[in-house]
Amino acid sequence: MTSALSLDGVFLVPPEHHVPDTDRAAATQLLGCDDRTLDTLVRRGLTVRDDRFDGRDLFNLALHSGTGRTVPEQAFAFSLRWMRGTAESLLAPRTLSFTLTAACRCADVVLALPRPDRYGGAVIPAPEADVVAGTTVSATIRTEGRAVPLRSPVLRGLVEEFAALGVRWVKLPDALREDESLVTTHRVATCESASRWLARRCREAGYAARTRIGWVVGMLDLVHAWVEVTDDDGETKVVDLIFAGFAAGVPGANPLLTDPAVALRTNRLVPTGFEVGARVARHDCDAPVTVRIKPVKE
Incomplete structure (x- = not known):
């Protein structure tokens, strides 16, 4: 820089x-x-x-x-100051209040539900589906992190390949947010396009992979995206290229965040049931959609 x-x-x-x-x-x-x-x-x-x-x-x-x-x-x-935290702070279970709001009066509003239960956490009240009708979703959620070895040398090589490209995270127009070609042509990406790039490369290498969207606690209310890939040991693991890139620019960041041999799912990750291409809110206007995720004192 x-x-x-x-x-x-x-x-x-x-x-x-x-x-x-x-x-x-x-x-x-x-x-x-x-x-x-x-x-x-x-x-x-x-x-x-x-x-x-x-x-x-x-x-x-x-x-x-x-x-x-x-x-x-x-x-x-x-x-991103939390990236300097200990492994325990990145992985320990957390209890959080969650509120997703669409600031509109559209007749048919459908909101995505948080689904940390897919990652060993919990949602109270427990969801029966991945979406709910209405302009507000409120719940208490429980998240937990996990750090496990990324065993496949092929998968580790793909993570290292992305890091070597020197890709910058940028804000892009909606029409370009999922354009994975920009990763190699201009060395820029959103979390959506980076995730699509990695999922495609994993599948080309013979690995089952899909993207996932959700939120990161405390990260400016942004919808985030990452990849779930089935490793050589048969376990599906989270790989987050963009957050590894962010961590590389944070002095004193925990090395777990940037280690290509580690599949890290932090306790700040709140998944939905959807892949890149879906939206956390479906409605007929451009009214803003906001999420508030705050710690709950035990």
């Missing part, structure tokens, strides 16, 4: 997907720069239309700037 704002290595939203939703004042605040620096970035290729920018371009530029001063960098540093 560099110590100053630079477009080197930054993937800009393609023109057909560009949304000029951020004005100059907000842009300089997000990037932590002045107008002169912003003008320099524009001259070097940062897309601008009618003096407005795509917020995703600004976010990606700021997150990977290496300055340590931008809003996205500071937000991620705060959200």
Whole structure:
């Protein structure tokens, strides 16, 4: 990473997907720069239309700037501080309150349920299905982590291959979020596209694999994605390429998070019953969907 704002290595939203939703004042605040620096970035290729920018371009530029001063960098540093924790803190059972809300009045709203019971945890009340009708889902959930060896040298090789690509996690338009071709053509990925890439490579190598979506406790309410793959010992294990990549940039991160020989499922992972391509909320408008997952004192 560099110590100053630079477009080197930054993937800009393609023109057909560009949304000029951020004005100059907000842009300089997000990037932590002045107008002169912003003008320099524009001259070097940062897309601008009618003096407005795509917020995703600004976010990606700021997150990977290496300055340590931008809003996205500071937000991620705060959200990922748990990666410095002990193995016990990553694996121990946790009790959490869960609330998923669709802020709309659509007649037919269907929300995904948390399913930590698929990973040895529990949901109270116990779900009978993977979805429920309504604008709010509330439950008490129990999660637990697991760290086991990834026994297949082929699977370990795929994890190492992805790490060697130097892929950056970025915000992308919805139309590109699952585009796994960007992993190799531009070295960028969302958790969805990285998971699709790995699941496909696993299947090509003869291993049963599927993607899974859900949430990570404390991670900015983002929907996350990872891979479940059946290892040589017959056990299905979780492999999370993006979080391994995040951990690689966190000073003092627990080495379990980045070890290609370990399949780590942290106690912060809250799965749904769905793969990449599904949505945690199905409704007929663009109203925001938020999740709140908070610790419950025992």
